[in-house]
Amino acid sequence: MTATEFGIVYAVHIITSHFGSVASKVCECLLRRGPLSSREISRLAESDINHTKVKDILYLLIHHNCVQAFSIDPPDGSESKPTVQYIALFRNIIHGARYNKFSKVVNEELGSQCSGLLDGLLSNGRLTLEQLIDRDRDSKKPMGSEVIRDSLQKLVAARFIERVPSPEPVLGNKDEGPAQKKRGAKASKIFKEPESLEERILEAATPVDAIRFPFIFEQDSSSTVADDDSNIPEGKRKQPEVDYSSGPSNEVIWRPNFEELIRRLRHKACVEIVKERRDEGCANVMKAMLEVGRSQEKKAKTDKSVPMSMGSIYEELIKTDAGREMTQARVEACLEQLSATSSYLPAFVIESDDSYIVDFKSIISVAQKDEMESVVMRRYGKEAFRMFRYLSQEDRFVETDKIADAALTEKKDTPQILLKMWRDGYLHMQKLAVTGVYMPFLLWKVNKLIVSRQMLDEMYHASLNLSLRLTHEKDSEKELLLLPMEKLEGALKERRNKYRAKSVLLTSASFKLDDAILLFHDF
Amino acid sequence: MSKRKRPEPKSSSSGINEDEKNILGLIRSKQGMGATTYEMRTATKIQPTLVTRAVASLKKSNLIKEVPNMNNKGIKHFLAVEFQPCKELTGGDWYIDGALDVSKIEGLKEICVRILERLKSKVVTLDVIYSYFEKASSDADKLSREQTREILKNLVLDNVVMEVKSNGLTDFSATRIGEICYKLTGKKSGGGEVRDGGFASVPCGACPHIGLCTPDGVISPTTCVYFQKWLDF
Known part of the structure; x- marks a missing residue:
């Protein structure tokens, strides 16, 4: 689904609050006009921003994973050089408002050390292992380089972070289909016509899994892999203006893997929906099913899981405390309940030939x-x-x-x-x-498609309003907030408490509203 | 030289002229829906003044009757006396004097919910509910099978009751496989609760002016009265 009008306004608001108004002008220009070269941006952006400044801003936005550079091969026989263009990644910009959700996911699965590391990557955009260790050294409670290394390894193994994508993928001409098909053995196996330019660019920029999530990422071995860059065909690789795939010392640069983080949030939401609409037992079974099928999901927005047997579901279920309390007969009853259809609820699980498939689309649609x-x-x-x-x-x-x-x-x-x-x-x-x-x-x-789009636009609008209102409340109590809480008494203390209640309500409402946005846009 | 005799405007047998005959034919063909004067003019191509005259004459001779349209009081439908006005004109069983009997419908819905709550088997068929209304003591509470179905369908639209197809197992043991059954929604009946919408719980979700609201406009989140009320601690 493309960005709606208020989606763009909200994205620009997020960029303004993170990187200031000049960066937001560049970003808005890209969001509204689509992919542009840096010269076009400096010409078209509303206020006068010179070309060098535009480039600096673009590098900043690329560093924070909000923009991706790319170039398109000139038509065959043409002498002209491909120009570098930039595309705003709307989805990643909106993720900027949900970093605490990602952090929570990692904290629940891998613990606070890993989530601390992810927080660093979320707020800094991209970091090398060395930079992460330096950051830790300067913090109040240092964890030590070994812990950082271990945590990083765990994050990569769980695919919560990834090696940064190719800085400037070269896309084949639109008519020139085979140029894309040539990429990597794995990519050709699962090749499917990409839908939009953004998807084509991201697909071209993403390295194959072995490079994206390396098992060993010590300096030497990783730099060899980085230089190899086997996902881009021979002759297509152009020397980028700034190489983002590796740092000055040729060390691997890491960034959060939003695709996996969104997948986990999607799975969590599915379990939550099943729990609300069925019961705890069904939710446990669903959780086990999602765990079984996760590694085989190709993209975050998968409609249906792979078929799984009763045995594999039960095997996964008994790994958890809640699951151990369930007998196989109870699991079978839950699966039967999950496959039932009524005017009230569609089937969440499809049963076929003794195997079960999770119907993500129907769970999310509820x-x-x-x-x-x-x-x-x-x-x-x-x-x-x-x-x-x-x-x-x-x-x-x-x-x-x-x-x-x-x-x-x-x-x-x-x-x-x-x-x-x-x-x-x-x-x-x-x-x-x-x-x-x-x-x-x-x-x-x-018309569900039109209603979804209309609602999504209104939800972005509401998110923007909640954020603006919170800023307004903060500004109107600016002086009061400067005073230490313990020194406040009487009416002032009451005012401060009121402010706190308001800000808690606004924050929790925008948190819940973002869950709804995720439902319509990312799941 | 003898002239050919002109046909008499009034046919001697039924006492009505040719125009009236055509109009009456049209009205009869439309049965319970009847015809409006506009329809008569367009269908028969008779001049407006003659249509008015013919309608008045047919009414006088008790061959047609006038029925108002409940959707638009200004439009009159003319029906042949032998037909009853159809649902489109009167509004149907749930209408009294052209207005929907909301209190009766709500009362019947409450009775249905009470029956479903009281029954030991969580799942019931239409016939079970219908039997309650069939036995009702007062005439006002008596319902036809079709009316009972309409009330249950309305409860389904209210999301209070759900429609399920029987599979003949456990809860459905007393029903035929494939038969449509009804049960209450909500946690107790295994359907779970509908989640509160994240969007509906903020003022903007219910705001009728969201289309006019802009960050720096006359209606804005900083000046919004709904926000003011919501954040009034």
Whole structure:
């Protein structure tokens, strides 16, 4: 899904708060106009930013994984050199508001030392092992270089961090398909026509797994691998302006692997949905299933898992305390429950030939539906909620009177309610003129794709509003916040407490809202 | 030289003229929906004044009746006397004097939920619920099978009740395989709770003016009254 209008505004707001307004101008220019060269950016960016400054900002944004450089091969026979272009990575920019979620995931799985290391990478963008050790040395509670090395190894093994991608992949001409197919043996095996330019660039920039997540990453061995750069075909590799794949001492540079971090959040969300909609037992079974299938997931947004046997699920389940309490018969009952379909819940698991497949799409769709319906309920009321649910169920154009009959709502009020939802983009409407009938018939439909996009845009808008409101609250109590808490008394103390309550509410609401954004954009 | 006799405007047998005959035919063909004067004009191509005259005459001779359209009081439908106005004109079983009987519907929905709560088997078929309404003491509470289904469908749209297909096992042991059954949603019945929306729980999720809100506009997060109310501790 491409960035919506308020998605761009929110992304620009995040960049402004992290890197200042000049960087945000460059970023906005890229987000609104698509891939551009540095010269084009300095010409098109709203305020006057000279070419050198634009380049500095681009390197800063690349360092923080918000921009990716690339170039496209000139057409065959052309003498011109390929120009370097830059593309803003909208997804990565939005991740900037959810670093604490990523940190929590790592903390739960690998402990605080690893999450501390990830925090360093999240806030600094890219670091080498040496830089991580230096950072630790300067901290209040140093962990020691051995611990850092171990933690880094654990993070790479769990794929939470990765070696930085190729700094400037060269894309083949659009017509020149085979140039892409040549890349790496593994890539050709799973080759699938990439959908967008961004996906093509990222695919071309990402090294093969052996280089991306090396088992041994000591200085010598890694530098050999880095120089090798076997994922880019011979003759396509152009000397980059600044090489980001390795540091000055040829050491490997690491960065957070958002793909894996998002996958873990997606799995966590799926377990949570199953727990809410079924029970604890089903959630445990789902957790085990996700663990079994995880290593074989090719991308974060997979629709269905690989088929897995009852034996492998049970084997994984008994590794956990909660799982050990379950008998095989209980697990079978849970799987049966998970495969059941009703008007209320779709099947979460598909059973075929004694194996089970997790249907991610249907689990996520339940949570998306809940989000949509709760907004309709709050904004338009109970009658509208019924109409919206009816139209979602029907998934076709239905005439106004039929909707009123099905939802048992007053026929005179029905068109007004439907029109209100249509005006806000929650419904799709078509007029059907029939000869001999004075008034045209109005037909209505819920177009899930349009509603999702509309809601996503509004959610970005709401996130921006929550963040702006928090800044506003902070600014209005600026002087009070400078005073030490223990010295405050009476009315001032009360004001400070009120501020704290407000900021807790705003932060937790934006945290929860981001969960909803993840549902619609990243899962 | 004798002239050919002109046809009489009134047909002697039924006492109505040709125009009236055409209009009556049209009205009869439309059965319970009847026809509006606009439809009569376009379908028969008779002049407006003649249509009005013919309709008045047919009404006088008790061959047609006038029924208002509940959707639009201004539009009158003319039905042949032998037909009852259809659902589209009256609104259907749930309408009384052109208005939806909301209190009756809500009352019936409550009864349905109470029945489902009271029943030992968590899953019931339409017939079980219908039997309760069939036996009802007062006429007002008596429902047809179709009406019972409509009430249950409405509860499904309210997300209070869910529709499940019987698989003949455990909870469904008393039902035929494949039969549509109803059960309450919520934790107790194994359906779980619908999650509170993250977006709906912030003021912007329910805001009718979100489309007009901009960071520096007249409506903005810093001046928003809904935010003010939400953050009023």
